[in-house]
Amino acid sequence: MDIKVVKFGGTSMADAESIKKVCNIIKSDKQRRFVVVSAPGKRSGDDIKVTDLLYSCAHELQISGDISEYFQKIKSRFKKIVSDLKLNFDIDTVLNEVEKGIYVNRTMEYAASRGEYLSARILSEYLGYNFIDAKDIVFFNEKGQLDEEKTNAKTAAVLCNLDNAVVPGFYGADITGTVKTFSRGGSDVTGAIIAKAVNASVYENWTDVNGFMCTDPRIVKNPKRIEKLSYKELRELSYMGANVLHPESIFPLKSAGIPINIRNTFEPENSGTMILPEINEKDNGSLITGIAGKKNFALISIEKSMMNSELGFARKVLTILEEYEISFEHMPSGIDTLCVIVAESELMGKSDAVIQKITHTVNPDHIELTNGIALIATVGHGMAFKPGTAAKLFKALSDADINVKMIDQGSSELNIIVAVADVDYEKAIEAIYNQFFMQK
Numbered sequence: 172m173d174i175k176v177v178k179f180g181g182t183s184m185a186d187a188e189s190i191k192k193v194c195n196i197i198k199s200d201k202q203r204r205f206v207v208v209s210a211p212g213k214r215s216g217d218d219i220k221v222t223d224l225l226y227s228c229a230h231e232l233q234i235s236g237d238i239s240e241y242f243q244k245i246k247s248r249f250k251k252i253v254s255d256l257k258l259n260f261d262i263d264t265v266l267n268e269v270e271k272g273i274y275v276n277r278t279m280e281y282a283a284s285r286g287e288y289l290s291a292r293i294l295s296e297y298l299g300y301n302f303i304d305a306k307d308i309v310f311f312n313e314k315g316q317l318d319e320e321k322t323n324a325k326t327a328a329v330l331c332n333l334d335n336a337v338v339p340g341f342y343g344a345d346i347t348g349t350v351k352t353f354s355r356g357g358s359d360v361t362g363a364i365i366a367k368a369v370n371a372s373v374y375e376n377w378t379d380v381n382g383f384m385c386t387d388p389r390i391v392k393n394p395k396r397i398e399k400l401s402y403k404e405l406r407e408l409s410y411m412g413a414n415v416l417h418p419e420s421i422f423p424l425k426s427a428g429i430p431i432n433i434r435n436t437f438e439p440e441n442s443g444t445m446i447l448p449e450i451n452e453k454d455n456g457s458l459i460t461g462i463a464g465k466k467n468f469a470l471i472s473i474e475k476s477m478m479n480s481e482l483g484f485a486r487k488v489l490t491i492l493e494e495y496e497i498s499f500e501h502m503p504s505g506i507d508t509l510c511v512i513v514a515e516s517e518l519m520g521k522s523d524a525v526i527q528k529i530t531h532t533v534n535p536d537h538i539e540l541t542n543g544i545a546l547i548a549t550v551g552h553g554m555a556f557k558p559g560t561a562a563k564l565f566k567a568l569s570d571a572d573i574n575v576k577m578i579d580q581g582s583s584e585l586n587i588i589v590a591v592a593d594v595d596y597e598k599a600i601e602a603i604y605n606q607f608f609m610q611k
């Protein structure tokens with residue numbers, strides 16, 4: 172029988188009502204044998220995530236040595252969940268052990284990991300599933316990166332003997348056995364690791380939205396849902412700001428080609444978004460899959476006559492950026508011009524020195540730094556080999572009276588990136604969306 176790995180996010184684990192929904196989803200399909208959970212998230216707009224309370228505990232421990240104020244809040248959240256679930260489980264003892272553990276271990280990462288640990292302990296009791304601690308199956312190497320090989324071997328060995336298990340997301344153990352966490356939102360990555368290890372037929376990532384939308388719903392009201400997208404399209408869209416799934420989640424799954432299905436715990440009948448290793452462009456029907464973007468970039472434009480024949484020009488510019496530890500996003504060039512786009516935050520406090528050093532090293536005719544640039548990626552395999560996609564995009568922008576400062580299209584024809592002024596960002600996204608998704 173196929174195996175499905177299911178991961179439930181913070182909103183799905185926020186209170187007893189949501190956990191009952193989680194349980195119904197799991198029990199409605201026998202293939203849903205391995206479950207990964209986040210810590211309880213927000214129950215309402217002004218609530219605080221358990222993980223944030225735990226970071227506050229660790230912070231307080233360093234400052235005053237006393238975590239009781241914050242830990243009390245954590246205790247009452249978990250106690251309420253257990254009592255609302257009418258669960259016969261001695262949560263007090265577990266909470267006391269966790270509190271002691273925070274005092275003994277003293278690290279931010281240990282404290283932060285306890286939300287997932289407690290969430291998984293409770294759900295495993297409620298479901299009657301085995302509990303497997305992530306620190307025994309997920310490992311980081313001496314560089315602090317996920318040790319994929321060791322993790323995959325151990326996870327597969329442990330889980331293959333079990334009918335079912337609940338595993339806390341977000342953390343594992345470093346080479347000394349100390350708890351270490353992924354970056355924020357990292358339970359998504361744990362789910363992917365487990366899916367790979369048990370060779371799941373699908374990795375279901377249950378959250379509080381109906382999947383990826385064709386663009387940011389804060390800009391366009393009720394945008395269409397993306398039904399299917401490829402790993403590559405996902406990478407482009409999440410890099411550019413679409414943040415339904417942790418961007419590193421695809422790496423463990425890539426080699427195994429396991430699809431990811433984003434689903435909504437609060438609307439389980441909705442089929443969500445399916446993320447597939449490859450998409451046959453004919454399958455998808457639409458020219459464009461989605462539009463995403465980010466603000467606050469800077470554009471360094473360099474002009475020099477005969478630049479095209481000067482060997483090593485771009486290398487010299489990029490070496491300077493490297494010296495200042497600045498990573499760049501794009502580098503479109505012309506015959507006598509070179510533009511480098513970097514995030515404003517990367518340049519912070521370094522811009523004058525960088526411009527001076529470039530000026531001194533490559534002696535340009537003109538160099539200019541423009542701040543307040545937004546990048547917008549229009550992504551879709553469907554545009555490959557189809558004439559007219561760029562024309563449609565630029566017509567939309569020109570009809571909306573938006574000036575395009577830079578254009579970048581890779582030869583894979585997976586996306587077209589345009590740079591516009593930050594102030595035009597929302598208007599540009601809306602114009603592109605309307606052009607590709609609203610017009611027949």
Ligand code: ASP
Pocket residue numbers: 180181209210220222223286340341354355356357358359
């Ligand atoms: N609880 C962690 C966070 O808030 C990890 C996760 O939910 O994936 O970032």
